[in-house]
Amino acid sequence: MLWLRPTAVQRYESCGEQSRLVDKEGWRPNETSSALVFGDSVHRGCLGALVARADGQAFDPEQTFIARWEHHLSTTNIQFNSTHGEESLREIGRALCRSFLAHWDTLGLVPVLSDRGLLVEQRLRVRLSPTVGLSGEPDIVAMDGNGQIWVIDLKTPATASFEGFAGIAEQLTAYQILYDAHAPSMGLPPVSHMMFLEGLKQNNPRWVVQTGPRHSDSWVRGYTEKLLKTAQLMQEGYYPRRTAAAYNSPCSQCDMAILCQTGQTEGYVKGKRKPETPPQDGNTQVTEVA
Ligand code: SF4
Numbered sequence: 002m003l004w005l006r007p008t009a010v011q012r013y014e015s016c017g018e019q020s021r022l023v024d025k026e027g028w029r030p031n032e033t034s035s036a037l038v039f040g041d042s043v044h045r046g047c048l049g050a051l052v053a054r055a056d057g058q059a060f061d062p063e064q065t066f067i068a069r070w071e072h073h074l075s076t077t078n079i080q081f082n083s084t085h086g087e088e089s090l091r092e093i094g095r096a097l098c099r100s101f102l103a104h105w106d107t108l109g110l111v112p113v114l115s116d117r118g119l120l121v122e123q124r125l126r127v128r129l130s131p132t133v134g135l136s137g138e139p140d141i142v143a144m145d146g147n148g149q150i151w152v153i154d155l156k157t158p159a160t161a162s163f164e165g166f167a168g169i170a171e172q173l174t175a176y177q178i179l180y181d182a183h184a185p186s187m188g189l190p191p192v193s194h195m196m197f198l199e200g201l202k203q204n205n206p207r208w209v210v211q212t213g214p215r216h217s218d219s220w221v222r223g224y225t226e227k228l229l230k231t232a233q234l235m236q237e238g239y240y241p242r243r244t245a246a247a248y249n250s251p252c253s254q255c256d257m258a259i260l261c262q263t264g265q266t267e268g269y270v271k272g273k274r275k276p277e278t279p280p281q282d283g284n285t286q287v288t289e290v291a
Pocket residue numbers: 015016017018019242243244251252253255256257258259261262
């Protein structure tokens with residue numbers, strides 16, 4: 002059974018060789034990008050606050066961010082970029098986590114408490130065929146005052162997504178498919194709205210929101226068809242390199258470039274996958290729909 006994650010499909014589309022090295026063989030650079038560990042630390046602070054609030058527990062998002070950030074600094078080789086160093090990211094993360102709950106409360110949404118638990122970073126799986134499935138973890142599934150369902154992806158980009166992206170982003174299409182497949186068994190309605198909740202990694206850090214409608218049936222069909230075709234190529238062992246043209250080559254941003262181009266493994270490790278915003282402790286549940 003091949004379980005596809007939305008990020009892995011995006012990587013395959015970007016370059017088959019990168020997908021083979023990272024997702025099939027398990028290679029990763031010795032150094033992890035600061036963007037990844039920063040995003041993980043902000044997720045831990047903000048989503049942890051929603052889980053704790055639902056449990057009636059005291060929780061400090063800012064302190065949780067700091068603890069997670071310091072943990073990463075002491076255990077991970079982090080590659081910082083020229084825009085934000087360690088101190089800058091610490092202050093931005095603290096500010097975002099400090100302001101998160103106040104911003105969240107302006108949205109008029111409540112995370113859904115289902116019979117499977119709170120729908121915050123719940124891993125969901127759907128079988129698309131006898132040998133292929135989709136697996137993903139929507140950050141938040143929430144309900145508004147009208148009983149309508151919102152699928153929310155929390156991000157920490159440097160700049161906000163371009164206008165309209167929430168209405169077409171394939172990662173959100175994947176979450177819609179996953180949630181909708183489980184909704185009937187949870188006694189819940191299907192998705193009505195999409196949202197990117199973005200904590201901007203800027204010197205003036207702030208939360209911005211982009212909303213979009215439920216993705217259309219044709220969009221869902223197209224994405225599902227792509228998942229099945231991609232899985233077929235992966236199962237056949239077809240992982241083509243894609244260098245594209247100079248102006249849009251994925252190679253210029255590829256952290257697997259040395260291994261790909263020279264075969265040298267120095268600077269890389271094989272094994273555990275890079276962290277992708279790990280789930281909240283005690284709030285992970287894998288459920289499948291055939
Ligand atoms: S360097 Fe280019 S061809 Fe090689 S894995 Fe990276 S993106 Fe693919």
